[in-house]
Amino acid sequence: MSAPAVRHADLLRYRDEFPLLDASVYLNTCSLGARSERSRRRLDAFLADWDELGARAWYKRWLGELDGLREDFGALIGTPAAEVTLASSVSAALAVVASALDPIHRGKRATLEHLAAAGVAAGSGPRPRVVTTALDFPTIGHQWLARAPLGVELVVVPSADGLTVPLQAFETAIDDRTALVATGHVYFTTGARNELRPLAELCHERGALLLIDAYQATGIVPTDVAADGVDVYVSGTLKWLFGGPGTAFGWVRPSLRDALRPTTTGWFSSARQFAFDVDELDLAADGRRYELGTPSIPSAAIARGGLELVREIGVEQVGERTLDLGDLLIRLATDAALDVRAVRAAAGRGGIVPIAVADPKPVVDALAGEGIIVDFRPGVVRCSPAFYNTEDEVRLLVDRLSAHVPAQDRRIS
Numbered sequence: 001m002s003a004p005a006v007r008h009a010d011l012l013r014y015r016d017e018f019p020l021l022d023a024s025v026y027l028n029t030c031s032l033g034a035r036s037e038r039s040r041r042r043l044d045a046f047l048a049d050w051d052e053l054g055a056r057a058w059y060k061r062w063l064g065e066l067d068g069l070r071e072d073f074g075a076l077i078g079t080p081a082a083e084v085t086l087a088s089s090v091s092a093a094l095a096v097v098a099s100a101l102d103p104i105h106r107g108k109r110a111t112l113e114h115l116a117a118a119g120v121a122a123g124s125g126p127r128p129r130v131v132t133t134a135l136d137f138p139t140i141g142h143q144w145l146a147r148a149p150l151g152v153e154l155v156v157v158p159s160a161d162g163l164t165v166p167l168q169a170f171e172t173a174i175d176d177r178t179a180l181v182a183t184g185h186v187y188f189t190t191g192a193r194n195e196l197r198p199l200a201e202l203c204h205e206r207g208a209l210l211l212i213d214a215y216q217a218t219g220i221v222p223t224d225v226a227a228d229g230v231d232v233y234v235s236g237t238l239k240w241l242f243g244g245p246g247t248a249f250g251w252v253r254p255s256l257r258d259a260l261r262p263t264t265t266g267w268f269s270s271a272r273q274f275a276f277d278v279d280e281l282d283l284a285a286d287g288r289r290y291e292l293g294t295p296s297i298p299s300a301a302i303a304r305g306g307l308e309l310v311r312e313i314g315v316e317q318v319g320e321r322t323l324d325l326g327d328l329l330i331r332l333a334t335d336a337a338l339d340v341r342a343v344r345a346a347a348g349r350g351g352i353v354p355i356a357v358a359d360p361k362p363v364v365d366a367l368a369g370e371g372i373i374v375d376f377r378p379g380v381v382r383c384s385p386a387f388y389n390t391e392d393e394v395r396l397l398v399d400r401l402s403a404h405v406p407a408q409d410r411r412i413s
């Protein structure tokens with residue numbers, strides 16, 4: 001990718017917003033994005049409102065903050081705020097969605113007819129299977145493994161090259177008993193990116209739904225969930241949204257959302273939340289239908305600081321710079337005879353660049369001792385430069401990696 005240099009220089013102005021960038025050479029955004037001063041100001045405002053207003057802060061400020069959060073998330077994926085579901089983690093969002101899919105697994109006639117009427121493909125018989133991949137984050141598989149006592153079967157598609165899962169591999173795994181394909185937009189270990197639209201088309205041709213875990217993509221990969229044909233999208237603020245822990249979100253295609261009823265629920269999903277009816281459950285006809293209980297307002301405040309930044313700069317610009325720095329890292333590391341395990345084409349990856357090292361932990365520790373922060377997964381040092389990093393920081397990383405990884409440890413296959 002070739003973005004004008006002036007744009008890159010403009011982005012570096014934002015470094016002042018992130019204290020962590022003074023404290024270290026921080027190249028680990030895929031684990032935890034740095035925290036901005038905007039997040040601190042918003043957190044301070046939350047505390048001040050609490051002290052000044054007590055419970056009135058809910059109505060005067062905090063419910064409005066939650067609406068703002070929905071707006072922020074919706075803007076990132078091309079949907080209205082009302083379609084967004086707030087959650088405390090991707091796992092929590094997935095658990096609610098998984099509970100709503102049970103009638104599809106069991107082939108409950110009324111639900112299938114309802115789905116067909118809503119134009120959502122689900123076939124006519126039971127669909128007990130959920131397809132995921134060996135490269136996906138464990139919480140995806142775990143949601144449906146936990147439902148094995150209900151008859152749900154998890155099918156895990158292997159990755160032949162250890163880096164990607166091609167469309168043909170999904171094609172082989174999906175059959176007329178598959179309810180759902182649940183996979184990542186960008187894989188958390190390899191950084192490989194799936195193209196959403198062909199995957200969605202494949203799923204729908206077979207009568208299956210597509211769920212995308214976009215935790216490693218939201219904020220750096222421009223996305224329009226409806227146009228891409230995604231049925232369920234989940235993500236969170238911890239990484240490329242610079243929004244810290246405690247805030248995640250989901251989106252369920254409206255026709256599907258309203259045709260299903262989650263059985264894992266909470267009072268924030270009620271259509272009349274503040275009527276306080278204990279004996280009636282009328283689920284909301286918007287994204288709140290899949291919510292649970294009281295959200296963490298301090299987390300929301302911190303998250304909104306990061307989201308404000310990403311929206312101000314724009315996902316396209318942030319993403320372009322992130323991929324450019326990834327390109328530079330891949331090129332320099334390859335020149336230094338390090339074993340880069342990333343997809344080379346920028347369009348086929350996100351912000352993660354794994355470098356194979358037989359025993360990565362001591363290397364990551366040695367780098368940390370020099371103030372260079374990356375992390376590791378089995379067999380790889382996981383590097384993830386973000387828009388706020390400099391090219392010199394990437395050069396330094398490659399230089400020090402070369403010094404710390406002995407030649408015999410560089411290729412493990």
Ligand SMILES: Cc1ncc(COP(=O)(O)O)c(C=O)c1O
Binds near residue numbers: 089090091187214216
């Ligand atoms: C792709 C992906 N999915 C999910 C998660 C975690 O989700 P949760 O919010 O449930 O902790 C992560 C990272 O922590 C991730 O990288």
